[in-house]
Amino acid sequence: MNERLREAILWYALESQGEWQQIALRIKNKAPVQRIRYPGSFVTIVDPEYPSCFRQLRYPPWILFYEGDFSYLQKRGIAIIGSRNCTSSALNNTKIITDRLKKRYVIVSGLAKGIDSMAHRCSLDQKTIGFIGCGLDRIYPKENAFLYQEMSRRHLILSEYPMHTKPLAHHFPWRNRLIAASCDALIVIQAKCKSGTMHTVNECLELSKPVYCVPSAFEDKEHTGCNWLIQNGAYIIVEESDLDEL
Known part of the structure; x- marks a missing residue:
């Protein structure tokens, strides 16, 4: 379940160029998902390695793209x-x-x-x-x-925002x-x-x-x-x- 949701969050982030509210709406409506292979590193809110510090936010990021440690x-x-x-x-x-x-x-x-x-x-x-x-x-x-x-x-x-x-x-x-x-x-x-x-x-x-x-x-x-x-x-x-x- 988490893997499917992880893929969905990635796709929604790409579709909406990282806009939080648009991702939330797509999750709520269970919008169609296309499986892709993203060329960079990222972590989503359903991943165990998602940083706990962001969960205290009113609007925790759905996804974080990153480079580095x-x-x-x-x-x-x-x-x-x-x-x-x-x-x-x-x-x-x-x-x-x-x-x-x-x-x-x-x-x-x-x-x-x-x-x-x-x-x-x-x-x-x-x-x-x-x-x-x-x-x-x-x-x-x-x-x-x-x-x-x-x-x-x-x-x-x-960044919350995908490439491009x-x-x-x-x-x-x-x-x-x-x-x-x-x-x-x-x-x-x-x-x-x-x-x-x-x-x-x-x-x-x-x-x-x-x-x-x-x-x-x-x-x-x-x-x-x-x-x-x-x-x-x-x-x-x-x-x-x-x-x-x-």
């Missing part, structure tokens, strides 16, 4: 995220924080430009996980080609719940009050995961998200030693 999801993780268009000081803070934590935790992020890319890049000598919003054969953004190559070979990249799926705008806030589920705590380096970063924060709060923030400078009116989060109860990171309590 799937066992990384069994280790303790810290998510480090923030603005795509970040300041140089935010990038430097990302490096400092990642270097401090990467020997104790798998570093989790979203393979976006800016903060995410820096967190992944700084942890290539340890362990890092990236969640993307497109098919694994699509490199987005293009400037992360080297990261994709290194992480797919020696680390772990995951384009990086559509709604995919990225949707994948943020996976970042939240796979980490033990979240660190926000820099963010706007209205941003995808805040969506990940909300997902972490839904899962009762602690959120840590680097405060922004008083004169930085563009990135006030961290200060707002700190005002509303997030843990503040003032100096490197604050990270030792994680």
Whole structure:
């Protein structure tokens, strides 16, 4: 039974290009299934190796396509995220924080430009996980080609979307719940009050995961998200030693 359902979930994911609601509708209606041989690695919600961390989500992924070492999801993780268009000081803070934590935790992020890319890049000598919003054969953004190559070979990249799926705008806030589920705590380096970063924060709060923030400078009116989060109860990171309590 599980093998047939596994094949069905794969086919529905391919038919719907990974859209969660469309897969759910096909499962409910017992839509016709075509057996195929998929050229990449994947795990479905009916498989015994499906990570337990995703079962706590309101909308657990039906299927996860991946490249790399799937066992990384069994280790303790810290998510480090923030603005795509970040300041140089935010990038430097990302490096400092990642270097401090990467020997104790798998570093989790979203393979976006800016903060995410820096967190992944700084942890290539340890362990890092990236969640993307497109098919694994699509490199987005293009400037992360080297990261994709290194992480797919020696680390772990995951997506709900099968090969050839384009990086559509709604995919990225949707994948943020996976970042939240796979980490033990979240660190926000820099963010706007209205941003995808805040969506990940909300997902972490839904899962009762602690959120840590680097405060922004008083004169930085563009990135006030961290200060707002700190005002509303997030843990503040003032100096490197604050990270030792994680």
